[in-house]
Amino acid sequence: MIRNKQNFASGVFFVVFGVFCALVARGYSLGTTDDIGAGYFPFWIAVLLTVLGAVLCVSSLAAKAEATEIGRLDWKSTAWIVGAVVLFAFLLQYLGIVLSVIVLVFVSSMGSHEFTWKGAVGSSGILAALVYLVFVKGLHLQFPAWPTLFS
Amino acid sequence: MRRCSQTLSILLLLFTSLYFSVALGATYPDRPIRLVVPFPPGGGVDIYARLVQPELAKQLGQPIVIENKAGAGGMIGTDQVAKAAPDGYTLAAGNIATFAMNAGVYKNMPYDPVKDLTPIIQTVMVPYVLVVNPSVPARSVKELIAYAKANPGKLMYGSSGNGSGQHMAAELFKSKTGTDMLHVPYKGVGAMVIDLMAGHVQLAIADLASLMPHVKSGKLRALAVCGAARSAEYPDLPTVIEAANLPGYETIGWQGIAAPAGLPKEVIKRLNEAFNKAQSELSVKEKLISTSLTPVGGAAEEFARYIQKETAKWAKVAKDINLTVE
């Protein structure tokens, strides 16, 4: 029976990540002590992470380990937020900053359970205008403001 | 029949390209020009670009937009330009590394500096100087070589990174003089200079601008400049060639401007003239010189030949000293 589920899961994660990094780092030269190779530092850090991750796993099984549960992951909110951000990144090159911001605000707003069309239209409009004024007009940042077809 | 259509298509292609080049030449430039600086703000290439920007915009009658696209020793930004449309609206500012040296050092170079780029102009030279920490008992290049030979593997030199111009310049020095010194790479010249002054490393070959202030304050000792001729600013310093009788030891950093391959001749000419004029404008020239960037200028063809010569030279050095970076 796993008592400390949080620690067990994070331990597993650290072990997996550590083993992966150690394997990749094995592909780089370890070098000699007077000229340490590119693989030396990452390899030993990864090994250390793996070992400590394993210790974390084992200790979470102990009878007197503190009992924790992992809260339910809210994949829906995650998907809305991450999806909106990825969509923004993709659209930026084609639509320019102003339209992409509107899309970003709109899509990410849908992740809220208090979403209203009116609110989303309003806030996307205000933010797009703000972004245009601050970043394009004010700071002259280097990105396309409008779809490339228009310019 | 087949041959006929082939000829026809070639002719057609010729005509269209001629048409376009004429059309381009007549109206170019009619929109803002992007000048990609493949390094972070504040470096030598960036400073050059920002110094000529206003005057260049005046010459071309269009805004010049400087974009810093740093990464992988300048190769990420330069590669983007190499793969952009050859219309004269995307230019790369670069230096000895991005236009020549990297090709010999990096195994997986994303672009070929000779084939994938159209050279526009060699803009400035960046003279290198050989300095030692005062703890090194050598007052001339000859004494330094003698000292290094007497203490093989004891002297350590710093550079601004593996495969950098400074690294290559020092390696060339080692191979020409048959000395054995250890390389200690740093992330940029600033960190290296601190350790050089503190004596953690004993010598370095780097650009005049970064080192001479410390030579003046007595924290470092300059032995020689590394160009073919003495520096106008410091005429007392001999060249390595004359000081140690090392013919062919010429290492000098430089910068230039290039565009994607296949740029129409008219556009090359227009850009070359604009850069030449912009950087010989008195106020710009003075500022370049004060930052230890020696204006060069000249025709695009000269720069093309220079790039070929330098690429070959450094590829050979890299091969001789067996230096590759993956």
Next chain:
Amino acid sequence: MDLIANLSLGFATALSLQNLLYAFIGCLLGTLIGVLPGIGPVATIAMLLPVTYGLNPTTALIMLAGIFYGAQYGGSTTAILVNLPGESSSVVTAIDGYQMARRGKAGTALFTAGFGSFFAGCIATLVLAAFAPQLAELAFNFGPADYFSLMVLGLVGAIILSSGSILKAICMILLGLLLGLAGTDVNSGLMRFTFGIPALFDGIDFVCVAMGLFGFAEVITNLSHKDKRETFTNKVSGLWPSMADFKRMLPAIFRGTTLGSILGILPGGGAVLSSFAAYTFEKKISAHADEFGKGAIEGVAGPESANNAAAQTSFIPLLTMGIPSNAVMALMVGAMTIHNIQPGPQVMQNNPELFWGLIASMWVGNLMLVILNLPMLGVWVKLLTIPYRFLYPAILVFCCIGVYSLNSNVANIYITAILSVFGYVLSKLGCEAAPMLLGFVLGPMMEEYFRRALILSQGSYATFFTNPISLSLLVATAILIAVMAFPSIKQKRQEAFQEE
């Protein structure tokens, strides 16, 4: 006395109408870009460099310096309000500052940050004026081995940043170290952990990690609390700190200033470490150790004073030796050379009005920042009463733009998105992001110094123990570990953990 004569020359220069005006513009601009997450002072200064050509060099430098410390100041605002540390120095501020904001004490937190910065700025400026040449020598005494040991001490200290399990905190630090190593290896030029993705060739940018792990992950966490109404905080209590707050804040500010002033002088990572060190220190000595991580006022006061003091003293290597200790300073060198001033030891003799004028203007600038920001406190706090459903899309927009503008590359946005999922899952597992961020920042530097130390010592590990500075830092590390393992403190930590 020389100092007084010099300072009066400095003030005469700094208080000229033109210099005052440009100091003000610099501070204002700096605050603005500091508040925008991801838009750093480097890009802004680079952009403004051509504008300064027409100014006289002293004025130009005063303005650029204003942008630099203005940005430091503005950065803490977003860290406190919405958990978005735009710079490594404000990561620590976000830990307790954001918790204070959530408990309705955003005004107090912002005031503390502002007041701490001002105090630290004033003191550090005096330190700079009085001891700059002597302090400059300190940097020379630090060799690669010493820096490595300093980083080790810093990382061990980072364990204290976390309020949960020590073991998990160590794992998170190691995770951060590994993430930080991705990119081109300085020594060999080899691309590590890049898997052929060009966007990773130069490593992952700090801003991406901070925005992903702190900003985005926090947004996701907040959204997933469906049972609660999505408002940020229901009560916003008084803007001004109480007498009790002051009593707790002042000693912390004083200690932070001292730590920051000293560490800021070290060019390789000293300034980064200062705010972390201050936090660790405060948490260790505080009578309210259990409050840390939940909105302890010392957790804001100490680090904020430290990072501002470090920002001022990081000018020492630049002004006395012409050595830039970070990217902003490198740009200042550029600005000086363009104006025909060779940065270096001779600046103090050849251009005394520039040297002392700049120092005096820092004091003036700090005062301006306080005056500029105090009236803004109310506005910032009001911002938090905006319903969260309007607030979080705005956070996303500013983060995305900031991340993109790092090098005009959309790949940075994708990286941030991936890291945000990472951060959300880790927070669900009770793993805290702050130690990981410190590992991320220090990892590459640590490896660099480690390898350089061994090249210089020709492979002898003894270099870390024969060097007096390195040795004493390692001894300090050992003491710190002993203190952490000490039962009574361990018990206290566990109590704190169980309360959650």
